[in-house]
Amino acid sequence: MRSFNYHKPDTLDAALALLSGNDEALPIAGGMTLLPTMKQRLAAPEDLVDLSGLPGLADVAMEGDILVIGAMTRHADVAASPLVKEKLPALANLASRIGDQQVRHRGTIGGSISNNDPAADYPAAVLALNAEIVTSKRTIAADDFFVAMFETALEPGELVTAIRFPLPEVAAYMKFANPASRYALAGVFVAKTTSAVRVAVTGAGPSVFRASDIEAALAESFDATALERISIDASELMSDIHADNEYRANLVMVMARRAVALAQQSG
Amino acid sequence: MQISFSLNDEPVTVDVDPSTLLSDLIREQLSLTGTHVGCDTSQCGACVVHVNGDSVKSCTMLAVSADGGEVRTVEGLSKSDADLHPMQIAFRENHGLQCGFCTPGMLMSAIDLVKNNPDPNEAEIREWLEGNICRCTGYQNIVKSIIAGAAAMRAAS
Numbered sequence: 268m269r270s271f272n273y274h275k276p277d278t279l280d281a282a283l284a285l286l287s288g289n290d291e292a293l294p295i296a297g298g299m300t301l302l303p304t305m306k307q308r309l310a311a312p313e314d315l316v317d318l319s320g321l322p323g324l325a326d327v328a329m330e331g332d333i334l335v336i337g338a339m340t341r342h343a344d345v346a347a348s349p350l351v352k353e354k355l356p357a358l359a360n361l362a363s364r365i366g367d368q369q370v371r372h373r374g375t376i377g378g379s380i381s382n383n384d385p386a387a388d389y390p391a392a393v394l395a396l397n398a399e400i401v402t403s404k405r406t407i408a409a410d411d412f413f414v415a416m417f418e419t420a421l422e423p424g425e426l427v428t429a430i431r432f433p434l435p436e437v438a439a440y441m442k443f444a445n446p447a448s449r450y451a452l453a454g455v456f457v458a459k460t461t462s463a464v465r466v467a468v469t470g471a472g473p474s475v476f477r478a479s480d481i482e483a484a485l486a487e488s489f490d491a492t493a494l495e496r497i498s499i500d501a502s503e504l505m506s507d508i509h510a511d512n513e514y515r516a517n518l519v520m521v522m523a524r525r526a527v528a529l530a531q532q533s534g
Numbered sequence: 535m536q537i538s539f540s541l542n543d544e545p546v547t548v549d550v551d552p553s554t555l556l557s558d559l560i561r562e563q564l565s566l567t568g569t570h571v572g573c574d575t576s577q578c579g580a581c582v583v584h585v586n587g588d589s590v591k592s593c594t595m596l597a598v599s600a601d602g603g604e605v606r607t608v609e610g611l612s613k614s615d616a617d618l619h620p621m622q623i624a625f626r627e628n629h630g631l632q633c634g635f636c637t638p639g640m641l642m643s644a645i646d647l648v649k650n651n652p653d654p655n656e657a658e659i660r661e662w663l664e665g666n667i668c669r670c671t672g673y674q675n676i677v678k679s680i681i682a683g684a685a686a687m688r689a690a691s
């Protein structure tokens with residue numbers, strides 16, 4: 268790893284000042300993605316701005332009907348939070364299955380969504396739950412946040428501070444995990460509110476996406492049987508050493524049916 | 535950069551380059567070679583230590599991130615060979631290791647598991663060991679060791 272200047276600011280303003288106008292600076296949260304990338308020299312920042320000293324970024328709280336999770340909240344803390352377990356158990360369950368316990372002790376929700384790995388779990392929850400991403404300068408709707416593989420709507424120097432989750436009637440996440448890395452080969456998050464059903468797919472495409480055919484079928488009848496005649500177009504899905512696109516397309520439907528069944532049980 | 539933290543209950547102050555990994559600081563600079571580096575790519579868990587009480591992979595954490603914190607390595611589990619931690623005794627008695635390369639990480643993960651879940655069942659142990667790879671034992675005896683070690687830790691507390 269190339270060396271860098273290390274900064275650990277204790278206010279958000281100081282962090283933003285360090286990042287602003289400096290193309291060679293990067294924020295670091297849990298480092299579970301960034302440090303491996305730096306070891307491979309795929310990233311070589313000159314300045315690293317550690318967000319772990321910023322106050323108030325790791326809080327979990329209800330604001331009215333919205334569950335607000337601070338960007339620096341670790342996966343293990345989301346998984347163990349009594350509030351998340353009560354209000355949005357599908358999200359606690361998702362967090363409990365990211366990587367392994369040691370990854371969950373360092374990795375954060377803000378880091379995960381900012382990175383937008385095509386196989387990451389949180390982006391599926393954020394998109395299906397129609398969450399809002401609060402940043403240092405604005406609030407971004409989930410539909411506008413995830414742009415492409417490893418690409419988000421964040422501008423250079425812009426920091427995610429919190430994610431705001433409206434509570435669904437029922438929701439569930441199912442993933443078929445890569446047996447080695449635990450990343451999703453295909454993961455489907457299903458969320459039903461009083462007005463809509465939203466379904467987000469991760470692991471299968473170049474970036475998380477909403478599956479409109481599945482959403483339409485479930486809006487008519489929120490039952491796994493409603494998906495029996497639906498299939499998903501494999502041509503835009505990924506093929507790699509772990510699975511080809513046809514296999515992923517099939518897995519998406521299997522995970523979608525299982526997620527709906529699980530959501531019905533928990534609802 | 536100068537950093538200070540508690541290492542196995544002793545205060546240490548060291549000078550490190552910001553890019554130093556916690557695993558390298560522990561092994562190379564502080565000469566505690568019980569913490570192993572098996573992969574350096576966050577997969578194998580041989581490098582697991584406790585930071586502020588939680589098990590983490592020390593190969594994927596900057597040493598500077600430990601500044602002001604508490605670090606415990608496998609050396610910090612017992613004062614002498616005659617006074618092993620109950621989990622270490624359980625691994626020895628249940629043949630929970632062969633070559634021993636993965637063992638420091640296994641012990642540190644297992645003890646963190648028991649802290650969170652004093653009476654884990656087999657499925658919970660296997661789930662928790664997701665990030666610890668062993669190339670020798672086939673895991674059976676590691677699971678057996680952890681069940682016995684958890685019982686001994688409960689009895690001791």
Ligand SMILES: Cc1cc2nc3c(=O)[nH]c(=O)nc-3n(C[C@H](O)[C@H](O)[C@H](O)COP(=O)(O)OP(=O)(O)OC[C@H]3O[C@@H](n4cnc5c(N)ncnc54)[C@H](O)[C@@H]3O)c2cc1C
Pocket residue numbers: 293294295296297298299300301302318338339364365366367370373374375376377378379381382384386387388389421425426427428448449450451576577
């Ligand atoms: C062995 C292993 C297994 C894993 N398995 C899974 C898995 O099954 N599912 C899964 O989803 N993930 C998995 N991960 C990834 C893990 O969840 C990471 O923790 C996560 O992707 C990144 O979070 P972080 O806090 O570690 O971010 P970092 O690595 O610190 O940062 C990631 C990127 O986001 C930027 N960033 C960080 N925080 C912010 C912020 N607040 N605002 C703006 N930009 C920010 C950084 O500059 C960097 O570019 C795994 C990782 C490992 C090492």
Ligand code: FES
Pocket residue numbers: 570571572573574575576577578579580581582591592593594
């Ligand atoms: S050496 Fe750290 S996980 Fe393998």
Ligand code: FES
Pocket residue numbers: 630631632633634635636637667668669670671
């Ligand atoms: S005992 Fe050899 S790797 Fe586990």
